Amino acid sequence: MRSIFFSYSHADEALRDQLEEQLAILKRQQVISTWHDRRILAGSEFDPSIDANLQAADIILLLVSPAFLASDYCYEREMTLAMQRHERGEARVIPVILRPCDWHDAPFGKLLAAPRDGKAITQWPDRDEAFLQVAQAIKAAAKDTGASPVRSARSDAPPIAPPAAAPSSFSSGPRSSNLRLAKEFSERDKDRFKLETFEFIARFFENSLGELEARNQGIEGAYRRIDANRFSAVIYRAGKSLARCTVFVGGQFFANGIAYSSSETSDSNSFNECLTVEADDQMLYLRGMGMAHYGGNRDSKLSQEGAAELFWAMLVEPLQQR
Template identity: 55%
Template sequence: MASIFFSYSHKDESLRNELETHLAMLKREGLITSWHDRKITAGDEFAGVIDEKLNTAEIILLLVSSDFLASGYCYDIEVQQAMARHEAGMARVIPIILRPCEWTRAPFGRLLAAPTDGKPISKWADRDEAFLDVVRQIRAALPKTPREPSPSPRPAVRTRHEETTELPRSSNLRLRQSFTDADKDRFLDEAFEFIARFFEGSLEELQKRHPEIETRFRRIDAHSFSAAIYRHGKKKTACSVHQGGRRGFTGGITFSYDESSQANSFNEALNVEVGEQALSLKPMGMQSMLSGQNKGHLTSEGGAEFFWSMLIEPLQR
């Protein structure tokens, strides 16, 4: 059974919780145990316990983000110890890229990171797919040791010494996160801005790759933009995207195939969905009913891809 150590910034605790949930099958199969600093018992020497667990772990997961790189303890202490053990062949270090940051300049930048191609988890359209990719890579990295036969069961006798050792505990200690109206509004603002930049960049790249294609991106105001794609000068598809806030029937971020439409006329909408650990975007379902596909719990990139697929679909028939 391989021991796993989580090195992470507390600002990324919700993502660590999600990853630990996805590791459940490895634990059920008896392949891993996991440890992080939230398992420290009251009264324990904080630095001493972390040092002990880090120096005995077989796999060290570096949960990388800008906050991780900015943390003196994570970067200057845990990363240095982890890399020393990795280079000595005493442990395997696996960088897991949570959010975009300049991680390739770090000491672990030469290591193969997860998810695939080092694409940050926050940039995946479906976060569950990102974590599944990570879990598969962790499984592949586990020490290849033959499974020992289980010994014959014996009556358990609890000694006085055992009563003083650390008790077994569940790794499922996460609590539901609460999100304020300010959090939800900020998330919606950031999602709309990302979608606008995503469309602008995608239109530019589409025009570069296809000589017969012309594109137009127009920012109408702070809360709306329009896009159009022409083939041989003839308009083939167009849309407008509006941010209408979180309240009312036209709340969220709306998509209309009419590039001159107002926010109250649309073909699809993305609304803020509150999960146990994170905020996400959920399609209203108008397009899903037509396509037979049910999408939900999208990141900002997932929402952008969802709207972009609606725009470009007429050119891909």
């Protein structure tokens, strides 16, 4: 069984939980065991516990994000020690890119990152697919005989001290690693997520229209913010309108949704697709009604990036057809 250490910023704890959920089958099959600082028992010393588990790990996951790079503890301490062990062949380091950031020039930038192409997990339309790719990379590393840590051959190497534990009747006994609890999301949380997603989609469209215009001769993009809850977008070729849309929040029949209409409209009761905010036991996400693309997005748990990509694909589809 390979031991896995999570090096991460607490700002990314929810994403770490989702990754650990994807690793559940590997833990059930006793392919891996996992450890992170939330496993430290009350009364234990923080630094020695982390150092001992980091030194003992076979695979070290660097959960990379702006918060990770900004954390002196994550970057200067955990990452430095992880890379030293990787370079000595004692462990394998896998960078897992959680959120977009400038990580390529970091010491671990030379390593193959997950998910595929180092695309940040939060930028995937379906986060489950991204986490699955990470889990598959971890599985491959765990089963690779070359991933077996090459322990120091020096006979005088000091043994790794076990983590300090609180004096209790269960601190040294067996316990489950399945300690993740279900999270609850209030109506306020869902409303905030909906509005934040709408603002993200608005910025996404404005930037994408500008980039589309810059890359394609004869193409012009027009973005117009109508009010706090609505914007429109139009794409022209040689001055002729080829595609247009309106994206807006709420409506008589979908107050908790974000709707897309393939026309410029002030009507809030007709649309071509609508995304509603839903939640599972770990995160908030968006789900489409399936009106676009024959329902292909109905079963997907869309991130903010995924929602924006879905609406953008609907806008540019007429320009991509021959």
